[in-house]
């Protein structure tokens with residue numbers, strides 16, 4: 001059922017597609033910001049299984065869906081159905097935001113800039129630093145490319161080692177900084193943690209409902225690390241709790257999520273959303289869970 005009682009025939013529609021989608025926070029975040037600015041839009045969520053992706057995109061294009069967020073598992077597979085793709089999204093190989101310009105679908109990646117801005121706004125100096133990323137999936141790709149514009153060296157540790165190699169090679173080839181892909185074993189992590197300044201978790205380990213899990217044992221952490229976990233449900237993962245107890249500066253995933261949403265919102269509507277409203281709404285919903 002639509003929650004906005006004021007929608008009418010002219011109301012413009014925005015949405016997120018993914019599979020599954022019922023846990024997405026994007027509708028509450030965007031609708032809160034749209035309502036505050038009295039913009040005549042509504043933001044919906046659609047569960048789109050992979051087999052339906054092409055026909056859904058064709059329908060959105062034809063029936064003037066103004067903006068689309070794309071989440072797991074479609075961020076890479078959607079690219080062939082787009083008319084244009086921005087250079088950073090092309091390098092990353094993943095799109096999380098689409099704008100429909102009168103039937104021309106343009107894709108960009110706002111996860112990348114959203115994650116980088118969150119890190120910088122949290123007071124983390126990324127310039128010339130060595131970074132270790134846990135995971136080599138879509139979010140890891142976006143963050144790797146965004147940070148590689150400024151950092152000195154990148155290490156990627158992943159459960160499936162060959163995926164870490166592939167991402168490291170892409171970073172070296174396209175971003176021209178040293179990048180190394182490795183496994184996710186305790187021995188490998190122990191040796192790398194002596195070398196790096198910033199440690200970022202992009203795996204889902206510790207995400208609701210497995211809230212007692214952590215991608216790395218507490219004993220391996222030292223207080224000189226800046227620890228960033230891009231999970232935002234829960235807001236304080238076990239990884240963030242362990243790192244805080246040791247004395248590390250830490251950052252959770254909520255600001256990345258809000259930043260990527262705010263960049264999309266502004267691109268679609270030409271209006272800046274109130275990020276505090278977006279954040280309050282998400283914290284309210286997470287608090288009720």
Ligand SMILES: NC(=O)c1ccc[n+]([C@@H]2O[C@H](COP(=O)([O-])OP(=O)(O)OC[C@H]3O[C@@H](n4cnc5c(N)ncnc54)[C@H](OP(=O)(O)O)[C@@H]3O)[C@@H](O)[C@H]2O)c1
Pocket residue numbers: 072111135136137138139140158159160163184202203204205207230231232253254256257258260
């Ligand atoms: N804050 C935000 O705005 C934001 C944005 C995007 C994503 N995220 C979060 O980031 C996480 C990853 O998203 P994604 O889009 O990158 O997903 P993805 O493309 O599916 O990648 C997941 C990565 O995590 C690894 N992984 C998964 N389960 C694991 C396990 N049990 N043990 C070790 N490694 C494991 C995978 O390794 P393999 O290669 O071995 O499968 C892969 O490298 C999710 O928790 C998501 O909610 C947050």
